[in-house]
Amino acid sequence: MADLIRNRRGKRRAIGALGTVLLLVATAGSGAAKAPPLDGGFAWSADVVSSDFRNDTLDLSGNVRAAQGPMSIEAQSARARNFRAPNSHWTFEQAVRIRSAEADLQSNIATADFLNGELSDVRIEGSPARFEQIGTENNRQVRGRAGVIEYDINTGVVKLTNQVWFSNGKDEFRGDVVIYNVRDERVQINPGGSSNRVRGIIRPNQDKSQTNSGGGAGGTAALEPTYNENDGQPDSERVQPKLATDSHGGGA
Amino acid sequence: MNWRWVSLAAALAAIVIGYGAFMDNGSVPTANHEMPEQPGYYLKDAVVLRTREDGSPGIELIARRIDQRLSHPERGEAITMETVRVNYFGKDDWQWALTANTGLVPPNSRIVELEGDVELRSLAGDGNAFLRTNELAIDTEKNIAYSTRSPVQMRFGQHSMTVKSLRADLTSEKLRLETVNGRFDPQPPR
Numbered sequence: 141m142a143d144l145i146r147n148r149r150g151k152r153r154a155i156g157a158l159g160t161v162l163l164l165v166a167t168a169g170s171g172a173a174k175a176p177p178l179d180g181g182f183a184w185s186a187d188v189v190s191s192d193f194r195n196d197t198l199d200l201s202g203n204v205r206a207a208q209g210p211m212s213i214e215a216q217s218a219r220a221r222n223f224r225a226p227n228s229h230w231t232f233e234q235a236v237r238i239r240s241a242e243a244d245l246q247s248n249i250a251t252a253d254f255l256n257g258e259l260s261d262v263r264i265e266g267s268p269a270r271f272e273q274i275g276t277e278n279n280r281q282v283r284g285r286a287g288v289i290e291y292d293i294n295t296g297v298v299k300l301t302n303q304v305w306f307s308n309g310k311d312e313f314r315g316d317v318v319i320y321n322v323r324d325e326r327v328q329i330n331p332g333g334s335s336n337r338v339r340g341i342i343r344p345n346q347d348k349s350q351t352n353s354g355g356g357a358g359g360t361a362a363l364e365p366t367y368n369e370n371d372g373q374p375d376s377e378r379v380q381p382k383l384a385t386d387s388h389g390g391g392a
Numbered sequence: 393m394n395w396r397w398v399s400l401a402a403a404l405a406a407i408v409i410g411y412g413a414f415m416d417n418g419s420v421p422t423a424n425h426e427m428p429e430q431p432g433y434y435l436k437d438a439v440v441l442r443t444r445e446d447g448s449p450g451i452e453l454i455a456r457r458i459d460q461r462l463s464h465p466e467r468g469e470a471i472t473m474e475t476v477r478v479n480y481f482g483k484d485d486w487q488w489a490l491t492a493n494t495g496l497v498p499p500n501s502r503i504v505e506l507e508g509d510v511e512l513r514s515l516a517g518d519g520n521a522f523l524r525t526n527e528l529a530i531d532t533e534k535n536i537a538y539s540t541r542s543p544v545q546m547r548f549g550q551h552s553m554t555v556k557s558l559r560a561d562l563t564s565e566k567l568r569l570e571t572v573n574g575r576f577d578p579q580p581p582r
Contacts, residue, residue: 181577189555189569200572224549257550257576 181257182208186218198223204232206252208259210241211293213252226256238262242296242322244272245289262291268305271298273322280309282325284318296323304329313340432460432469452479455495468499476506479515487515492528502532505540521548525558535562544569551576 187202198220206213216234230252238245238252247266252259269289273282287302300306300318306327307313315338319328329338435458444450456475463469473495480488493508506528513522526542539558546553546569556571 181575183573183575185573187571189567189572189574191567191569192565224551226550254576257578 182206182254182259191223196223196225197221206230206259211239211259213238213250213259213262215250226254228254230254236264236266238264238291240274240291240293242274243291243298244274245291246270247289259293262293264289264291268303269300271300271320276309282308282320282322284320286318295321297321310345311340311342313338315339432462434459449479449481451481453477454479463499468501470499471495471497489513489515504530504532506530520550522546523558528558536560537562550578 184206186200186204190199200218204215204218213232215232215236218230218232220228220230222228232250236247236250245264247264247269250264253261265288268285271284271289276282284300284306286300286304290299298320304315304318306318313329315329316336317330438455438458440453442451454477455473459472461470476492476495478490490512492506492510496505510528511524523546525539525544527540529540530537537560544555544558551574553572553574555569559568
């Protein structure tokens with residue numbers, strides 16, 4: 141099934157899509173960012189730490205912070221399991237904020253795995269959890285909201301699931317799953333198909349010459365974002381033009 | 393099971409027990425109302441060993457000098473210790489040692505106050521677990537060990553911590569630390 145994309149200037153382009161995957165290259169010339177350097181250890185602090193001797197578990201409360209290189213996780217409480225082992229699992233709660241050189245995530249609950257002392261996977265949940273890319277230009281601020289956001293520190297891949305709203309600074313999309321790579325700035329919406337339609341708003345570029353030519357192989361659309369001034373909130377006055385995707389359940 | 397934590401608790405508990413045994417074994421001279429403060433018993437290069445039922449060593453208290461000082465009845469007696477070392481032998485292959493420059497049991501108190509380079513260190517396994525502070529108190533009645541004024545340096549496995557305040561309930565085996573700054577370091581090369 142084809143996706144229909146309309147823009148204000150009357151350009152219409154049908155993009156063949158296999159499944160419901162919509163691949164956008166937000167900024168073609170940005171280049172892939174490098175992975176943040178890690179120093180092989182991490183620091184942590186808290187106002188109060190309590191532990192049961194018999195369990196390898198720490199309960200931390202009050203200004204909890206764990207940091208490794210440019211990565212930091214802040215919360216009001218946390219629990220660390222397998223605390224002394226090279227591979228430990230931490231759960232953070234209350235006003236959780238995760239920052240790296242490339243992303244800023246906020247939520248009420250987050251889990252993080254330290255593998256051999258290095259922070260690897262971060263998963264946040266909330267109502268909603270929020271993601272924002274750091275280091276992008278103001279006029280193409282990438283951000284998203286979702287019930288669950290998983291952040292792979294090593295690859296820079298952010299996976300948003302459950303009632304996702306995602307914006308590349310100009311265009312907005314809603315779907316069940318969004319996978320975004322903060323380094324090459326590629327985004328996939330509902331990869332692998334979904335029972336729900338992808339809904340989006342694609343706004344025209346200010347400069348006509350920058351209008352994307354769209355469509356790569358397999359239903360890929362390339363867009364040049366311009367700006368986002370509504371702080372991630374859908375703006376009913378800026379609805380036109382619209383992106384309507386009517387693919388279902390992975391149908392093409 | 394976290395044997396390191398358990399052994400830490402056991403080591404501290406053993407100190408309490410050892411202290412109790414030490415106190416119980418010492419006959420307390422009867423103080424006279426008119427008697428001025430005077431020394432009671434004293435021990436030089438003391439080694440007090442408490443064994444288990446099977447005869448294996450359990451806890452060993454070593455001190456260069458132990459003094460019991462009697463005072464007026466209302467003040468009771470005080471015990472001072474110099475260059476203190478307590479070895480605790482676990483049933484398994486772990487062993488802990490507690491060292492301090494001095495130890496004091498104030499009059500009419502069941503609190504052991506350790507001061508000066510206080511260190512609790514694991515002697516078995518990788519030996520990569522210790523607690524260091526300048527002052528540590530052990531309440532032998534409540535079975536609680538706690539820091540007083542000095543920050544505590546701790547290391548357990550690959551974590552090192554600086555703790556402003558430590559409180560260990562040896563009965564419930566729970567540890568509470570306040571104002572903690574920790575760091576996980578990769579396994580040091582052996």
